[in-house]
Amino acid sequence: MTGRGDVTTGPLAVGQFVSMVKRTLSHEPMFQRQAIKGEVSQWKPYASGHTYFTLRDDEGQISAVIWKGRCSIHPSIKEGSEVVVTANLDLYVKRGNIQLIVERIEPINALGAMEEARRHLVERLRNEGELDRVRHQPPFAPKHIAIVTGEGSAALADMQRLIDNRWPGLRRTVIGVLVQGDRAAEEIVRALALTRRLANPSVAALRGEPPVDLVIVGRGGGSPEDLWAFNLEPVVRAILASPVPVVSAVGHESDLLVSDLVADIRASTPSNAIERSVPIRAELEQWLDETDERLNHATLRTFGDARQQLVALHARLKVAPLAGINGGKRSMLALQSKLNRATEARFAHERTRIAGLEASLHSIHPQRVLERGYAMTQTADGEVITNASMLTVGQRFNLQFVDGAAEAAVTEIHTTEE
Amino acid sequence: MTEKQPTYNEAAQRLEAIVATLERGGLGLDETLKLYEEGAALLKTCQAELVAAEGRLNELRLEDLEQELQTQEAENQD
Numbered sequence: 001m002t003g004r005g006d007v008t009t010g011p012l013a014v015g016q017f018v019s020m021v022k023r024t025l026s027h028e029p030m031f032q033r034q035a036i037k038g039e040v041s042q043w044k045p046y047a048s049g050h051t052y053f054t055l056r057d058d059e060g061q062i063s064a065v066i067w068k069g070r071c072s073i074h075p076s077i078k079e080g081s082e083v084v085v086t087a088n089l090d091l092y093v094k095r096g097n098i099q100l101i102v103e104r105i106e107p108i109n110a111l112g113a114m115e116e117a118r119r120h121l122v123e124r125l126r127n128e129g130e131l132d133r134v135r136h137q138p139p140f141a142p143k144h145i146a147i148v149t150g151e152g153s154a155a156l157a158d159m160q161r162l163i164d165n166r167w168p169g170l171r172r173t174v175i176g177v178l179v180q181g182d183r184a185a186e187e188i189v190r191a192l193a194l195t196r197r198l199a200n201p202s203v204a205a206l207r208g209e210p211p212v213d214l215v216i217v218g219r220g221g222g223s224p225e226d227l228w229a230f231n232l233e234p235v236v237r238a239i240l241a242s243p244v245p246v247v248s249a250v251g252h253e254s255d256l257l258v259s260d261l262v263a264d265i266r267a268s269t270p271s272n273a274i275e276r277s278v279p280i281r282a283e284l285e286q287w288l289d290e291t292d293e294r295l296n297h298a299t300l301r302t303f304g305d306a307r308q309q310l311v312a313l314h315a316r317l318k319v320a321p322l323a324g325i326n327g328g329k330r331s332m333l334a335l336q337s338k339l340n341r342a343t344e345a346r347f348a349h350e351r352t353r354i355a356g357l358e359a360s361l362h363s364i365h366p367q368r369v370l371e372r373g374y375a376m377t378q379t380a381d382g383e384v385i386t387n388a389s390m391l392t393v394g395q396r397f398n399l400q401f402v403d404g405a406a407e408a409a410v411t412e413i414h415t416t417e418e
Numbered sequence: 419m420t421e422k423q424p425t426y427n428e429a430a431q432r433l434e435a436i437v438a439t440l441e442r443g444g445l446g447l448d449e450t451l452k453l454y455e456e457g458a459a460l461l462k463t464c465q466a467e468l469v470a471a472e473g474r475l476n477e478l479r480l481e482d483l484e485q486e487l488q489t490q491e492a493e494n495q496d
Contacts, residue, residue: 140430143470170472170473187480203487203490206494284464285468299450302440302450303450305443306447
């Protein structure tokens with residue numbers, strides 16, 4: 001329709017010219033889907049749903065439009081917001097205006113600066129060794145949980161319901177705070193200060209309850225800005241200052257906040273915080289009952305075995321010693337009679353022997369011999385003369401008879417030669 | 419104060435060890451009785467811990483708890 005030829009043949013209609021410019025612009029890749037950074041000014045959302053504004057910086061400016069429903073607009077975007085837009089350059093032929101047709105708009109100033117601060121905070125915490133610190137061991141069965149979360153929030157309702165399912169009547173103190181907005185961090189910090197006081201045994205004693213032994217701090221899901229309080233240094237420091245274990249339970253599974261990095265337990269969600277810190281009481285009770293039974297059973301068995309052993313021993317005792325005594329008695333009696341018999345035999349033998357001895361003694365007594373007509377010769381000294389050789393001729397000697405003695409003298413000696 | 423009350427978990431672990439030892443058997447009566455008594459005491463500790471976790475359900479707004487604690491501490495000082 002139009003071409004270079006038209007330029008050379010005469011003047012162009014302005015509409016034609018502007019249309020040409022528009023076409024040229026639309027063919028330039030640099031001007032399509034370009035990311036541009038700038039400040040929002042003259043921000044005008046229209047009732048039609050379209051939003052008009054000017055993107056500007058110190059060097060220049062350009063009109064921009066966001067067609068209705070074309071992209072999501074972050075609620076924080078307002079006059080003066082630093083944004084990055086992704087847009088196509090267009091020319092509105094009727095007015096000859098150049099404008100950006102925005103396909104994407106994101107605030108940078110807030111989130112960017114926040115990101116930067118967060119990075120610095122994490123870096124600082126890492127250098128201080130807080131990220132590698134030894135974590136508090138959470139109690140196996142907490143006696144008093146403190147929950148810091150949004151007052152009347154869905155997250156709180158979820159946590160309450162879960163606690164009541166797992167451990168009905170578990171002691172808890174819920175501290176309702178703002179969890180998003182400018183005052184959130186300050187309130188969370190104050191609430192954590194209260195949990196430190198409730199964890200103090202003397203304060204707890206004053207209140208007539210066990211000290212807080214577990215703190216859950218968190219909230220349900222939301223945009224990064226909504227969760228941002230949990231990336232702020234005062235909140236992080238308050239978590240680190242807790243004398244009792246702290247569970248960080250912020251947002252959804254995918255949200256990772258600085259509070260998660262420093263907490264003793266990182267729970268993916270508020271519900272997960274309860275699942276990880278509150279045991280199921282019925283299970284513990286069942287275990288205790290079973291253990292009670294096992295303890296008694298094992299002990300009774302040992303004692304039962306011992307008693308059985310004792311009964312058996314007793315029965316054996318009843319019989320065994322008597323058998324011994326009887327046996328002893330029997331063998332003693334046997335021994336005794338054997339002894340008796342032996343003694344008797346011995347005595348009898350001795351008696352016979354003695355009688356024999358007596359008889360022979362009797363028979364050999366000199367008196368008996370003399371009675372039979374023999375005489376005994378003795379020297380003057382009383383020595384019995386048994387041999388003729390003991391005598392000398394002329395020697396005097398005595399002859400002893402049964403009824404007296406006579407003196408004699410040797411007249412002749414005859415010895416018998418062999 | 420010097421002897422720390424065992425936590426539920428410590429008590430439960432010791433209890434499990436005691437029961438396992440008793441179930442293995444082969445101990446003298448003296449030792450069995452000693453372990454039984456220790457086990458029974460641990461059971462009581464554990465049961466008491468469960469009961470001790472029952473209590474008040476406080477739900478307060480931040481300022482109200484701050485106020486409550488302040489009042490309590492002030493009363494205590496009088």
